[in-house]
Amino acid sequence: MEPKKAKNSGAFLALALTLVMALAWVSPARAQEGVIKLLQPDFTQGKTVLQALKDRKSDRVYGSGDLSLRQLSEVLWAAAGANRPLEGDKMGRTAPSGHNDQAVDTYAFTKTGVYKYDHLKHELNLVLAGDKRQAAGLQSYVATAPLNLILVADLSKITADTGDDLQEKINIANTDVGHMSENVYLYSASAGLNVICRNNIEPEALSKLLNLPEHYLPILGVTVGLPK
Ligand SMILES: Cc1cc2nc3c(=O)[nH]c(=O)nc-3n(C[C@H](O)[C@H](O)[C@H](O)COP(=O)(O)O)c2cc1C
Numbered sequence: 405m406e407p408k409k410a411k412n413s414g415a416f417l418a419l420a421l422t423l424v425m426a427l428a429w430v431s432p433a434r435a436q437e438g439v440i441k442l443l444q445p446d447f448t449q450g451k452t453v454l455q456a457l458k459d460r461k462s463d464r465v466y467g468s469g470d471l472s473l474r475q476l477s478e479v480l481w482a483a484a485g486a487n488r489p490l491e492g493d494k495m496g497r498t499a500p501s502g503h504n505d506q507a508v509d510t511y512a513f514t515k516t517g518v519y520k521y522d523h524l525k526h527e528l529n530l531v532l533a534g535d536k537r538q539a540a541g542l543q544s545y546v547a548t549a550p551l552n553l554i555l556v557a558d559l560s561k562i563t564a565d566t567g568d569d570l571q572e573k574i575n576i577a578n579t580d581v582g583h584m585s586e587n588v589y590l591y592s593a594s595a596g597l598n599v600i601c602r603n604n605i606e607p608e609a610l611s612k613l614l615n616l617p618e619h620y621l622p623i624l625g626v627t628v629g630l631p632k
Pocket residue numbers: 460461462463464543600601602603604605
């Protein structure tokens with residue numbers, strides 16, 4: 405009997421060691437303080453673009469469940485991800501931008517905090533800890549849906565033939581965020597998620613919350629969640 409026991413405890417020890425080693429390998433990357441490392445998109449899943457266009461719609465009712473890390477990752481990548489290298493140090497993006505100025509930052513408001521998306525590292529970096537979803541819009545579902553993106557233009561980055569014409573810069577920024585938002589709509593339709601874009605936000609309050617300099621303009625909210 406004894407040798408069998410010893411054999412079992414040896415196997416248990418090996419299993420425990422493997423688990424500890426696996427966790428030690430995973431945790432620095434995944435759980436570094438304030439950083440959510442996002443997953444690369446799974447290009448084998450989802451509907452065709454035509455089917456996603458057919459299913460695209462806005463939703464104002466959301467289920468209470470959280471998005472999976474995969475869904476969160478793919479929403480961010482659809483909105484603002486890098487999809488190809490370009491000449492120089494810029495990456496091409498999933499959404500076009502005027503003059504390729506790439507002037508729009510993406511903030512993610514979740515249950516755990518407000519994060520800024522880094523498209524080069526494909527990760528979310530904590531800006532404010534705690535649940536600030538209420539501040540992401542004026543409609544009731546905003547405070548409870550698992551994810552609200554706030555798209556913020558850095559008007560100082562918009563150089564495309566605008567000179568000092570502020571209205572022209574804002575026109576370009578509005579068009580940029582429209583493309584980003586539509587990407588999220590199509591991804592959401594493809595992945596079976598609910599979504600809505602909203603200009604019903606409070607830009608001044610958001611600028612204050614996010615401590616943004618004057619030339620940054622919060623333009624659009626995009627809420628994403630599970631169907632109810
Ligand atoms: C620029 C823009 C801003 C919008 N803002 C809001 C908003 O603040 N609140 C809201 O409930 N819906 C908002 N919507 C969603 C529209 O009401 C919705 O797209 C429209 O009714 C058509 O419905 P559909 O998207 O389901 O086809 C917005 C849509 C766009 C394009």
